[in-house]
Amino acid sequence: QVQLQESGPGLVKPSQTLSLTCTVSGGSISSGSYYWSWIRQPAGKGLEWIGRIYTSGSTNYNPSLKSRVTISVDTSKNQFSLKLSSVTAADTAVYYCVTGPRWLLNYWGQGTLVTVSS
Protein backbone atom coordinates (compact mmCIF):
# COMPACT_ATOMS: atom_id res chain seq x y z
CA GLN A 1 0.00 0.00 0.00
CA VAL A 2 1.30 3.40 -0.97
CA GLN A 3 2.18 5.69 1.94
CA LEU A 4 2.90 9.40 1.72
CA GLN A 5 4.71 11.71 4.15
CA GLU A 6 4.95 15.47 3.85
CA SER A 7 7.96 17.38 5.12
CA GLY A 8 9.14 20.98 5.14
CA PRO A 9 9.21 24.17 7.20
CA GLY A 10 6.22 24.78 9.40
CA LEU A 11 6.72 28.54 9.35
CA VAL A 12 7.28 30.73 6.30
CA LYS A 13 7.59 34.50 6.18
CA PRO A 14 5.24 36.59 4.04
CA SER A 15 6.41 37.15 0.46
CA GLN A 16 8.74 34.13 0.66
CA THR A 17 8.39 30.75 -1.05
CA LEU A 18 6.73 27.80 0.67
CA SER A 19 8.51 24.53 -0.13
CA LEU A 20 7.23 21.08 0.77
CA THR A 21 8.33 17.58 -0.15
CA CYS A 22 6.32 14.39 -0.19
CA THR A 23 8.17 11.11 0.25
CA VAL A 24 6.49 8.06 -1.23
CA SER A 25 6.91 4.58 0.22
CA GLY A 26 5.35 1.24 -0.59
CA GLY A 27 5.60 1.83 -4.30
CA SER A 28 7.59 3.57 -7.00
CA ILE A 29 6.59 7.08 -7.97
CA SER A 30 7.58 6.30 -11.55
CA SER A 31 5.53 3.15 -11.99
CA GLY A 32 1.86 2.77 -12.69
CA SER A 33 -0.56 5.42 -13.81
CA TYR A 34 -0.87 7.52 -10.69
CA TYR A 35 -0.96 11.28 -10.45
CA TRP A 36 0.78 13.04 -7.56
CA SER A 37 -1.20 15.91 -6.09
CA TRP A 38 -1.15 18.63 -3.49
CA ILE A 39 -4.29 19.66 -1.59
CA ARG A 40 -4.55 22.25 1.18
CA GLN A 41 -7.04 23.05 3.92
CA PRO A 42 -7.06 26.27 6.00
CA ALA A 43 -8.07 25.74 9.60
CA GLY A 44 -11.80 25.22 9.90
CA LYS A 45 -12.31 25.51 6.14
CA GLY A 46 -12.71 23.28 3.13
CA LEU A 47 -10.31 21.50 0.82
CA GLU A 48 -8.59 23.22 -2.09
CA TRP A 49 -6.87 21.42 -4.97
CA ILE A 50 -3.50 22.99 -5.70
CA GLY A 51 -2.29 20.87 -8.58
CA ARG A 52 -0.76 17.58 -9.67
CA ILE A 53 2.05 16.01 -11.63
CA TYR A 54 2.33 12.83 -13.64
CA THR A 55 5.50 10.78 -13.70
CA SER A 56 6.16 12.08 -17.20
CA GLY A 57 6.53 15.53 -15.64
CA SER A 58 3.26 16.81 -17.06
CA THR A 59 1.54 19.18 -14.61
CA ASN A 60 -1.95 20.60 -14.01
CA TYR A 61 -2.56 23.53 -11.67
CA ASN A 62 -5.51 25.25 -10.05
CA PRO A 63 -6.03 28.36 -12.23
CA SER A 64 -6.35 30.55 -9.15
CA LEU A 65 -2.87 29.53 -7.95
CA LYS A 66 -1.16 28.75 -11.23
CA SER A 67 1.01 31.85 -11.33
CA ARG A 68 2.59 30.99 -7.98
CA VAL A 69 2.77 27.17 -8.01
CA THR A 70 5.40 24.74 -9.19
CA ILE A 71 5.10 20.98 -8.65
CA SER A 72 8.05 18.77 -9.54
CA VAL A 73 9.03 15.12 -9.19
CA ASP A 74 12.34 13.47 -8.28
CA THR A 75 12.06 9.83 -9.29
CA SER A 76 15.54 9.01 -7.94
CA LYS A 77 14.38 9.92 -4.44
CA ASN A 78 10.78 8.74 -4.88
CA GLN A 79 9.61 12.21 -3.95
CA PHE A 80 7.56 15.03 -5.37
CA SER A 81 7.57 18.64 -4.28
CA LEU A 82 5.50 21.80 -4.04
CA LYS A 83 6.72 25.36 -4.29
CA LEU A 84 4.32 28.25 -3.69
CA SER A 85 5.79 31.70 -4.14
CA SER A 86 4.88 35.12 -2.71
CA VAL A 87 2.95 33.64 0.19
CA THR A 88 0.59 35.61 2.41
CA ALA A 89 -1.36 34.77 5.55
CA ALA A 90 -4.09 33.39 3.28
CA ASP A 91 -1.74 30.54 2.37
CA THR A 92 -1.67 29.31 5.99
CA ALA A 93 -3.13 25.80 5.88
CA VAL A 94 -2.59 22.10 6.35
CA TYR A 95 -0.99 20.84 3.16
CA TYR A 96 -1.63 17.26 2.04
CA CYS A 97 0.18 15.24 -0.58
CA VAL A 98 -2.15 12.78 -2.27
CA THR A 99 -2.09 10.23 -5.04
CA GLY A 100 -4.41 8.18 -7.17
CA PRO A 101 -5.28 7.34 -10.78
CA ARG A 102 -7.15 9.70 -13.05
CA TRP A 103 -9.07 12.10 -10.79
CA LEU A 104 -9.23 9.80 -7.77
CA LEU A 105 -7.49 10.79 -4.55
CA ASN A 106 -7.01 7.37 -2.95
CA TYR A 107 -3.98 7.78 -0.76
CA TRP A 108 -3.35 10.78 1.49
CA GLY A 109 -0.44 11.85 3.61
CA GLN A 110 -1.16 12.86 7.20
CA GLY A 111 -0.82 16.54 6.32
CA THR A 112 1.56 19.22 7.50
CA LEU A 113 0.64 22.62 8.90
CA VAL A 114 2.34 25.58 7.27
CA THR A 115 1.91 28.97 8.91
CA VAL A 116 2.75 32.19 7.09
CA SER A 117 3.82 34.79 9.59
CA SER A 118 6.64 37.20 10.22
Added chain:
Amino acid sequence: QSALTQPPSASGSPGQSVTISCTGTSSDVGGYNYVSWYQQHPGKAPKLMIYEVSKRPSGVPDRFSGSKSGNTASLTVSGLQAEDEADYYCSSYAGSNNFVFGTGTKVTVL
Protein backbone atom coordinates in the same frame (compact mmCIF):
# COMPACT_ATOMS: atom_id res chain seq x y z
CA GLN B 1 -13.66 28.10 -10.67
CA SER B 2 -16.21 28.06 -7.86
CA ALA B 3 -16.48 25.47 -5.13
CA LEU B 4 -19.32 22.99 -5.44
CA THR B 5 -22.22 23.79 -3.12
CA GLN B 6 -23.00 21.51 -0.19
CA PRO B 7 -25.30 22.10 2.79
CA PRO B 8 -23.26 23.13 5.85
CA SER B 9 -24.79 20.47 8.03
CA ALA B 10 -26.92 17.33 8.08
CA SER B 11 -27.97 15.03 10.87
CA GLY B 12 -29.76 11.83 11.68
CA SER B 13 -30.32 9.38 14.49
CA PRO B 14 -28.49 6.07 14.65
CA GLY B 15 -29.96 3.64 12.14
CA GLN B 16 -31.50 6.39 10.02
CA SER B 17 -30.33 7.63 6.63
CA VAL B 18 -28.88 10.97 5.70
CA THR B 19 -28.38 12.35 2.20
CA ILE B 20 -25.93 15.12 1.31
CA SER B 21 -26.20 17.07 -1.91
CA CYS B 22 -23.39 18.52 -4.00
CA THR B 23 -24.47 21.04 -6.61
CA GLY B 24 -22.28 22.21 -9.42
CA THR B 25 -22.76 23.12 -13.07
CA SER B 26 -22.75 21.45 -16.45
CA SER B 27 -19.03 22.24 -16.58
CA ASP B 28 -18.19 20.02 -13.63
CA VAL B 29 -20.66 17.71 -11.85
CA GLY B 30 -23.11 17.62 -14.75
CA GLY B 31 -20.50 17.20 -17.41
CA TYR B 32 -18.44 14.30 -16.13
CA ASN B 33 -18.81 11.12 -14.10
CA TYR B 34 -15.76 11.95 -12.00
CA VAL B 35 -17.59 12.84 -8.80
CA SER B 36 -16.01 11.59 -5.58
CA TRP B 37 -16.88 11.83 -1.90
CA TYR B 38 -14.47 12.07 1.02
CA GLN B 39 -14.98 11.57 4.75
CA GLN B 40 -12.85 13.57 7.17
CA HIS B 41 -12.74 13.08 10.92
CA PRO B 42 -11.32 15.91 13.07
CA GLY B 43 -7.57 16.20 12.80
CA LYS B 44 -7.37 13.44 10.21
CA ALA B 45 -6.75 13.31 6.48
CA PRO B 46 -9.76 12.83 4.24
CA LYS B 47 -10.68 9.29 3.15
CA LEU B 48 -12.10 8.37 -0.24
CA MET B 49 -15.60 6.90 0.20
CA ILE B 50 -17.15 7.06 -3.28
CA TYR B 51 -15.59 7.60 -6.70
CA GLU B 52 -16.90 7.98 -10.24
CA VAL B 53 -20.33 8.94 -8.84
CA SER B 54 -21.32 5.61 -7.30
CA LYS B 55 -18.36 3.25 -6.94
CA ARG B 56 -17.06 2.23 -3.53
CA PRO B 57 -13.37 1.54 -2.88
CA SER B 58 -12.55 -1.73 -1.23
CA GLY B 59 -13.24 -1.60 2.50
CA VAL B 60 -15.92 1.10 2.41
CA PRO B 61 -19.20 -0.19 3.87
CA ASP B 62 -22.11 -0.57 1.47
CA ARG B 63 -24.05 1.78 3.76
CA PHE B 64 -22.41 4.52 1.69
CA SER B 65 -23.86 5.10 -1.76
CA GLY B 66 -23.60 7.80 -4.39
CA SER B 67 -25.72 9.03 -7.26
CA LYS B 68 -26.03 11.94 -9.66
CA SER B 69 -28.85 13.73 -11.42
CA GLY B 70 -28.04 16.59 -13.71
CA ASN B 71 -25.72 19.04 -11.99
CA THR B 72 -26.29 17.61 -8.51
CA ALA B 73 -24.57 14.62 -6.96
CA SER B 74 -25.65 13.00 -3.72
CA LEU B 75 -24.13 10.86 -1.00
CA THR B 76 -26.44 8.73 1.12
CA VAL B 77 -25.36 7.14 4.36
CA SER B 78 -27.81 4.46 5.43
CA GLY B 79 -28.00 2.87 8.86
CA LEU B 80 -26.15 5.76 10.46
CA GLN B 81 -23.54 4.82 13.02
CA ALA B 82 -21.71 6.95 15.55
CA GLU B 83 -18.46 6.64 13.59
CA ASP B 84 -20.12 8.23 10.55
CA GLU B 85 -20.08 11.58 12.33
CA ALA B 86 -17.57 13.57 10.29
CA ASP B 87 -17.16 16.19 7.60
CA TYR B 88 -17.94 15.09 4.06
CA TYR B 89 -16.61 16.70 0.89
CA CYS B 90 -17.56 16.09 -2.70
CA SER B 91 -15.24 16.73 -5.61
CA SER B 92 -15.50 16.77 -9.37
CA TYR B 93 -13.39 17.02 -12.47
CA ALA B 94 -14.09 20.47 -13.90
CA GLY B 95 -12.68 20.18 -17.40
CA SER B 96 -9.44 21.51 -18.84
CA ASN B 97 -7.44 19.43 -16.36
CA ASN B 98 -9.02 21.26 -13.46
CA PHE B 99 -10.52 19.91 -10.27
CA VAL B 100 -12.88 21.34 -7.66
CA PHE B 101 -14.05 20.41 -4.17
CA GLY B 102 -17.36 21.02 -2.45
CA THR B 103 -17.83 23.36 0.46
CA GLY B 104 -18.19 20.51 2.93
CA THR B 105 -21.00 19.13 5.10
CA LYS B 106 -20.77 18.33 8.78
CA VAL B 107 -22.78 15.20 9.55
CA THR B 108 -23.96 14.82 13.12
CA VAL B 109 -25.30 11.57 14.54
CA LEU B 110 -27.93 12.57 17.08
